[in-house]
Amino acid sequence: MRILVPILSFGRAGGYRVLSELANNWVSRNHDVDFLSPDSSDEPYFPTKAEIRWVNGEGVVSAQRQAKAKPSGRYHLQALSRGLKVVGHEYDVILANHSLTAWPVALAACGNAKKFYYVQAYEPEYYANRRTIKGYVLAFMTALSYHLPIKRIANSPIYFRYRNLRTSCFVPPGIDLSIFKPGKDAKDLERAESIVIGCIGRYEPEKGTIYVLRAFEKLHQRDRRFQLRVAYGNLPEGWKHDGCEIVVPKNDQELASYYRSLDILVAPGTVQHGAPHYPVLEGLACGIPVVTTGYMGATPDTAWIVGNRDVNSICDAISRLVADPLTRQQKSNQGRIVARAYSWDSVADQMLTVFNGELS
Structure with a gap:
């Protein structure tokens, strides 16, 4: 398959890791996989076995x-659109993976290639939270992208009927268990x-970093043994x-070591609960007690679910888990x-099963 x-x-961002890992796996199975990227992009941060085809603004x-x-x-957008018109017909499958790639994929004439749109989050919610004119425009364009004539594949069942997004096809993200x-x-x-206590520091309000900081301040005031270890910084000014x-982990190996250095991981995102959130899945895989507002993999059997x-x-959740080693071990x-x-x-x-179902 091409x-x-x-x-x-x-x-x-985690979504790029997903694409690189999928490509690596498919290449290992003897599929031909290429990325098409504007020549203004940086080189891949996540290693890929796939070939990269660079395209300029003229479509070369x-x-x-x-x-x-x-x-x-x-x-x-211009480079990607023109590049798709030039090479799109050479492939069996074209996988859009972001709202702004869905538009050129949908509009370009690509021969008999089957087009798919892997929705890794409900993007309008994040754009609108910027509360800027550009953010609102992007939110509108992203919401419209869910009505383009491309088969949508969601990374969580919560997106089957989420606001204006509709799909019945679900493929989760993965993690490297090695x-x-x-x-x-x-x-x-x-x-x-x-x-x-640990968390992934993020500036975006919907990631909830501020709630970890405030909880830590309270806990540390009660018990000086509590320490906070934040990955990547990105703390409020x-x-x-x-x-x-x-x-600041430099790669996945260092990120995994960071998780293993923790006694408790807190993932307090405020939106799209039930969707994938890499810190939750990675923390669970590392056997770390996870306190979260509720993302994929986290249930009352595997984590401590807290209020938004x-x-x-x-x-309260951290205090309970510290005092209960049996429950910690069971959930871990x-x-x-x-x-x-x-x-x-x-x-x-x-x-691949989804692709083959459309190609057959």
Whole structure:
């Protein structure tokens, strides 16, 4: 099967990891997989075995990237649209993966290629939360993209009927279980000299970082053993605390080591509960107690589910799990079992099954 994955640029967000890992798995199964990217993009952050076809604003496609100063978003869309018209007909499958790639994929004439749209989040909600004119325009364009004539594949069943998004096809994201795995035995938190709480620091309000910080402040005030370890920083301007440490993992191996350095992981996102959220899946796979507002993989059997935007609920959950080693062990064991369903082999198989169903 020949598969083309058009992108506006390579980035470091979790969605790009998904695309790289899917491509790597398919290439290992002898499928021909290419990325099509504007030549203004950076090189891939996540390693890929797929070939990369670079396209410029005139629609000239090349295997060599001509580094450019960062042009406008219009340049990206124009390059991608023209590139699809040139090479789209060479493929069996074209996989759009973002609202702004769905438009050129839908509108380009690509011969007999089957077109798919992998929806990895309900994007309008995030754009609208910016509360800017550009954000509202992007939210509107993204919402419209869910009505384009492309087969939609969601990464969570919550998107089957989510606002104006409709689909009945579901393929989850995956995790590398050879990297995200348990480490040393969990320590006795009741007698420990320190209790390390962790979270992934994000600026976006909907990621809920501020609620972890406020919960930590309360817990540390009660018990000085509580420490906070934040991955990547991205803390609110002016916020600091002597009990807070920032670490910056450079790759998945270092990110997995970060998770294993924690006693508790908090994932307090405020929107689209039930959707995939990588820290939750990765934390479960590493056997770390997870406190979350409720994302894929997290249930009362595998994690401590807390109220949305509820600092006291986070504090109460952490206090309970510290005092209950038996429940910690039970949920940790069950979380690792649940995480096994998200291996890349399984996820890549599911996506190929969807492709083959449309091609047959």
